[in-house]
Amino acid sequence: MSNLLSIFIVMAVINNLVLSKFLGLCPFFGVSKKLSNAISMGAAVTLVMLISSLSTSVIYNYILIPFNIEFMNIIIYILVIASLVQIVELTIRRTNIALYNALGIYLPLITTNCAVLGITLINAREGYSIIESMVSALGAGIGFTLVLIIMSGIREKLEVSDCPKSMRGLPIAFITAALLALAFLGFSGMM
Amino acid sequence: MILVIAILTSIGLACAILIFIMNKVLPAESEALKETEKIAGCLPGINCGACGFPGCFAYAQALARDKDLIVTNPCMTVLQDKKMLGDLEKMLDIKIDPSSMNKKAVVCCTGDPETIGNYSGIETCKSANKLTGRFKRCPYGCLGFGDCAKVCPQDAIQIYAASGRNIAVVDPEKCTGCGLCVKECPNNLIKLVPADTKIVFLCSYDSIKNIPGREKCFRGCLHCRKCYKACEHDAIIWNKEKGIPEFDSSRCTL
Structure with missing residues (x-):
């Protein structure tokens, strides 16, 4: 149990996907302009991470390892994640319009996002079991959502601040991201 | 080598069959969503986000709710492409005049x-x-x-x-x-x-x-109504509530 907890905390804050692994930077800058969009995007990414971690760790542990073809993991993961996201989008779209409006429009944007692919590859590299993979995906997803929410909150404030013209928009967002990453560096001493 | 190809092919095939089955099993999507899908088909589909919506489909959804959005918050890519603009006009059953947006x-x-x-x-x-x-x-x-x-x-x-x-x-x-x-x-x-x-x-x-x-x-307005009285073409309409002149540019001969 304490092992699972430590995996969760390591993935959520210490090895945060965005701020210390630098994965998923495109949604980090693209969808962090408004808080509401950031929350939806974070939820969609967490959902996709959970689903893809489950399926890829099953495939890794029961197909790739027995046949001794672990080197094929990237290509098989892309295939599996892309089709699963398709199925999830299809299901949400046909059954629940409200949920589709909240999450569905983000799903095509993150089909093979590097954060989603990254977490499955990290799971494989660390040799996590299926449960451990799920916990690490949940942690990574929540860490991603957390950073996206912090960033969008800061950027909403920055919009109205008195900022030099040449730094407005993306430049100041990059500097903010750097300072945020520096702050998250403080977590690295925790474990 | 052959084993790798076989496994990759079978996983791909399994995914394809799964998508096919899900497509058949799930209930048909609602009419409103189909309509939105058609509108989204007339949009560029590059998800650039310049309109302020997260992706073209979200813009199409907003467009399906409110047709005036194409005037108040236009997609610049559509406006520059005659074919896309024509398709969208047909789909929404409105006439879009790009010059009026100028x-x-x-x-x-x-x-x-x-x-x-x-x-x-x-x-x-x-x-x-x-x-x-x-x-x-x-x-x-x-x-x-x-x-x-x-x-x-x-x-x-x-x-x-x-x-x-x-x-x-x-x-x-x-x-x-x-x-x-x-x-x-x-x-x-x-x-x-x-x-x-x-x-x-x-x-x-x-x-x-x-x-x-x-x-x-x-330089302030004196509220003298001289402009209103002077115009021979009724291009100036007096807004009595606010007490200000308004202009009908279609009648103005200037």
């Missing part, structure tokens, strides 16, 4: 009334407007701190240089009609007008009890 901003204040007090707070129109009430004699006029000039991506708005007075002036040559400045002005002085309009009312009081007149502003 608008310019004007600042509806030309006077620089004398100041009646000193303001030494944060130098933006918004804070000056909120904190002090007015430090210029006319309660409607341009404050001249240039909130609008700061947001203009084209540098089309200048405060002092163009007019020699402490008010904002839009350079019609540079203005692209993006409307960013309209939202900035705390006094709602900036309007978007069709680019070919000849005549604009450049004073903007909103109560006949408080007409700028000569005592408040040298």
Whole structure:
């Protein structure tokens, strides 16, 4: 149990996907302009991470390892994640319009996002079991959502601040991201 | 080698079959979503996000709810592509005239009334407007701190240089009609007008009890109705509620 907890905390804050692994930077800058969009995007990414971690760790542990073809993991993961996201989008779209409006429009944007692919590859590299993979995906997803929410909150404030013209928009967002990453560096001493 | 190919093929095949089965098993999608899908088909589909919506499909959803969005918040990629524009017109059953969207901003204040007090707070129109009430004699006029000039991506708005007075002036040559400045002005002085309009009312009081007149502003409207009486083509319509003239540009012969 304490092992699972430590995996969760390591993935959520210490090895945060965005701020210390630098994965998923495109949604980090693209969808962090408004808080509401950031929350939806974070939820969609967490959902996709959970689903893809489950399926890829099953495939890794029961197909790739027995046949001794672990080197094929990237290509098989892309295939599996892309089709699963398709199925999830299809299901949400046909059954629940409200949920589709909240999450569905983000799903095509993150089909093979590097954060989603990254977490499955990290799971494989660390040799996590299926449960451990799920916990690490949940942690990574929540860490991603957390950073996206912090960033969008800061950027909403920055919009109205008195900022030099040449730094407005993306430049100041990059500097903010750097300072945020520096702050998250403080977590690295925790474990 | 053959084993790898076989496994990859079988996983791909399994995924394909799964998608096929899900497609058959799940209930058909709702009519509204199908309609939206058709509208999204007329959009560029590059998910650039320039319209402010997260992706083209979200824009199509908003468009399905409110057709006027194509005028108020147009997709610039569609406007530049004749074929896409034609498809979208057919789909939404409306006529879109790109030239009518060619608008310019004007600042509806030309006077620089004398100041009646000193303001030494944060130098933006918004804070000056909120904190002090007015430090210029006319309660409607341009404050001249240039909130609008700061947001203009084209540098089309200048405060002092163009007019020699402490008010904002839009350079019609540079203005692209993006409307960013309209939202900035705390006094709602900036309007978007069709680019070919000849005549604009450049004073903007909103109560006949408080007409700028000569005592408040040298260039203020006197509420004399001379313009209304002088026009022979009925292009000037008198708005009795607000007591200001309005213009019907289709009748104007200027």
